Amino acid sequence: MDDAEKAWKSIEGGVAAPKGFHAVGVQAGIKYKDKYDVALIFSQVQAQAAGVYTRNLVKAHPLYLTQRHLHDGLAQAIVINSGNANACVGEFGDQAALAMAQTAAMFLAVPPEDVLVASTGVIGVEMPLDRVLNGIRTASAELLGEVVKGIRGQDETAADGAHRAALAIMTTDTMVKEYAYELPCSQGGVIHLGGIAKGSGMIHPNMGTMLGFLTTDANLPAAELQRILREAVDESFNMVTVDGDTSTNDMVLLLANGTAGVALSGEDEANFEKMVKMMCVQLAQDIARDGEGASKFMEVLVVGAQTKEDARKIARSICGSSLVKAALFGEDANWGRILTAAGYAGAEFDPAKVDVLLGDLIVAQEGKGVMFSEEKAKEILQAKDVQISLNLHSGEEQATAWGCDLTHEYVTINGSYRT
Template sequence: MAVNYTPATKVLPVDGIRLSTHAAGIRYEGRDDLLVVEIAEGSSVAGVFTQNRFCAAPVLLCREFLKSHSPRYLVVNSGNANAVTGQKGLDAAREICAELASLTGVETEQVLPFSTGVIGEQLPVAPFKKAFPATLKGLSEDCWLDAAKAIMTTDTLPKGISKQLEIDGKTVTISGMAKGSGMIEPNMATMLAYVATDAQVEPALLQSLLKQATDLSFNSITVDGDTSTNDALVLIATGKSGVVVNDANQPEFFTLLNEVCQYLSQAIIRDAEGATKFVTIEVDTAPDMETAREIAFTIARSPLVKTALFASDPNWGRFLMAIGRAPVKSLDVSKLSLWLGDTQLIEAGEPVATYTEEQGQLEMDKLEITLRVSLNEGSAATTVWTSDLSHDYVTINAEYRS
């Protein structure tokens, strides 16, 4: 059950984007598992992809196609990752793109493929070919929530959001959706996510804004420390609103984009496999950003920390253990302070005399927990979001392929 997360009942259309889903039977029966997204001609498209060395066939093609072509379609399937499938997997992904291209009158390289699901199984092409005509016939601007459901695997709820702002008297919309629940440790982006805006953004700037937003959102979450073979995040700017993002309005546009990305990335943590806690880890006054992030992620990845969170056990020694083993160049523990929610545990490297177990228990009993570490060695700060580690996480992953 997702932690304090209620999915949106409406995700606003973005002018220049049409979507359609279909039950193609790629792996699942009785549910939509295929998504096609149509992108208006002249749109800018940016993407970030997994750094896993066993990256999936669709990731390889996306990287290749984006270098020289302006995408017109995205094709996404759930249930089969088409990862570690060799040349056959590449051939299948390319054939799927070619088929959709032939039906829509675009070049093969203008179709970007995405897959999510089980690794190591060959992706069947026939279900795509059979489903494409009906899927294309169903293209609609108002299909974001259906699309978010179609790309789910172990997710329990669809993840989507819209934000709007007014620039120069015109309304700009940013809408997004994501899937992800396990195998979440960002290393570029994470999972699958698609964000679109009707603002006009030059391609190089769009890529830069995406990278910045990713670092503050999808690159700041972890469920289990595992980076997927298929992670991809795409940002599309159709320009249909007539608003051009420039130096003057870029800060407010980026703020909105970051809000969308942070909402989606945090939704993944709230819906993490077996999660019962949503955990915010803040590290501040660090000597540099690398130190801050290493400490935050070391805490967030620790199985002992995560199981203590699941048990609501205020065993703060586990937090210090994780901090102390973080792979940082230097750490003066005599300067360190630590808070669990509003309760201070450590001051200048030593336990706070007034702390009581009852105070810690009150904080750990909450569904949403904040852990703050002050290093008092500089001005760098970061925030990372994670979940606890429950019995259900083990069960879900032990039974994933059955």
């Protein structure tokens, strides 16, 4: 860990850790009776906001609404449901997304255009809107109660509400993905960053079926937030793949309400940027670790590339290769699949210069196989976390991507997902 990473520390509270933010999750029975499935995140004051979205041409109805509402770079609440994607259902989907925003706005006493909406779940099925709206009403009432407790200094349950919000955005996820950091500033004062995410399957760069929500009490304009978020996503969520499928609903949102009373500049702003990137990387890694049916976590490090984009293309290509993922599941040191995946990535390099390593074991050098211990390779591949490294010996740039193995369980999960 370098000095910049040591500038902040982990704390409790998730997206409710920053001052002025509150979050709750409730059970609305959207798809399953006893699952948390509606989440609400709220800032007591209007916040600067930024968003990054899927590049899939087929987009969900709430995504279009959120893009419109974020046009002015301002927001105060985010409402999210799991269990239904609200995607590809025509005019009903647009009306449903708007109704979600309007219902939250009415109860929270904010303009509807300051409410952002996200959904995740089955595509092409009309959502049970009555249940969703009832869930929003319940969540709003509970959240307002949390706000009152916070004003009175009785906010002991804030972390619990934020945790339930993290639970409510999950679909096939098996683990909650939430973090909170605290950054003391050089000129005095402290800023906080909170984040939650969901993602397990239909994960691929640009992005996959993943949602991410970050909150901070730092004071930064929307344009600067957008730049920071874009760069963070490029190094994190756009470097993770589970199955090669890019979904319709993906978005990452960042809200900054400025309630810490700290104006960031110089080293403090640089540390804040690194803190955002670190949180996004941790959330992206959690998504890879939680890949549907996954038994192994894969990290691919590419060094010695001519350009950063070349390194990223190769790392993502290897992580996304079904043959590499299957070899990882079978604990087979088939390095030829790794080099092949690098070759079709669309990046420039000389295959005759490439070294391939599994962990610290060299399995190919200068583009050719070398004698190596199969027993040592098996031992490396039996681990829960496996690192694959390529040195292209072509330049100074590098990049890292994350993924998982391809198992029988993945097919089982996705063979019956809709039902």
